[in-house]
Amino acid sequence: MQLNIDFNKNNDGLVPAVIQDEKTKSVLMLGYMNEEAYQKTIETKKVTFFSRTKQRLWTKGEESGNFLALKEIKLDCDNDTLLVYVNPVGSTCHKGDDTCWAEENEAKFGFLSELETIIKSRKENAEDEKSYVASLFRSGINKIAQKVGEEAVETVIEAKDDNADLFLNESADLLFHYLILLQAKGYTLKDIVKVLEERH
Structure with a gap:
């Protein structure tokens, strides 16, 4: 055209x-x-x-x-x-950088990327007794995986009902805990997107 x-x-x-x-x-x-x-x-x-x-x-x-x-x-x-x-194909800037603003050319997921950064910070400061996320990292992978399972079940239950507010809140809880699980395993959303792209 x-x-x-x-x-x-x-x-x-x-x-x-x-x-x-x-x-x-x-x-x-x-x-x-x-x-x-x-x-x-x-x-x-x-x-x-x-x-x-x-x-x-x-x-x-x-x-x-x-x-x-x-x-x-x-x-x-x-x-x-x-x-x-x-x-x-390769770097864009003549100085060898990904962009002409010396930024990495990587996918960004808006607020979810911000949330991942916060979760990573809590993981690195797992001794923070005031942080719920830090307490999950202290508890270990089994506890984190268990929380994801619980939130998944609650999301499924609310999906079968007609209360949009409860469904969205449980969905948010599920996604939040899944992001924690990814960090606990050493991965991020980018790794999941890569798998989905390869399947596509």
Whole structure:
């Protein structure tokens, strides 16, 4: 599908192209495309920019081999900015980093990732007598697994009823304790997502 990109809005004929990892949704870099760079990107399936420094077309990875394999391009509401979904091959930044902001290109799960960080902290400080999570880690894997089993049964019971509030609360308890179990076994949500992706 050909996009109706307004390359003439700016005098230089360039539009910004925000590069985002298709899987992790991390923003990897920002580049600029003119019409020729856009067409080459579509044709080769490798992201190509117009380099303002080199004053020529530049395919990301043409020297390093760290290409950006094109998955999809979306156009914003003003028709003058591109969102480019890619699968990166190697690092994106010329400094060797995953992104041009020196961040790791890893999946993030919003509040659940924050919760995992808190649980990890409680595991590392298991002597904290005021923390319920720390007390579970002190009790060991059997107690943690038992709690997951209890919460799973309670969730199933509430699923068979019509009280949405109770069902959602039991579901939250189940997920919370499952995250604790994952940490106790040395894993995180990313490991589970990887298995699901492989199955998919």
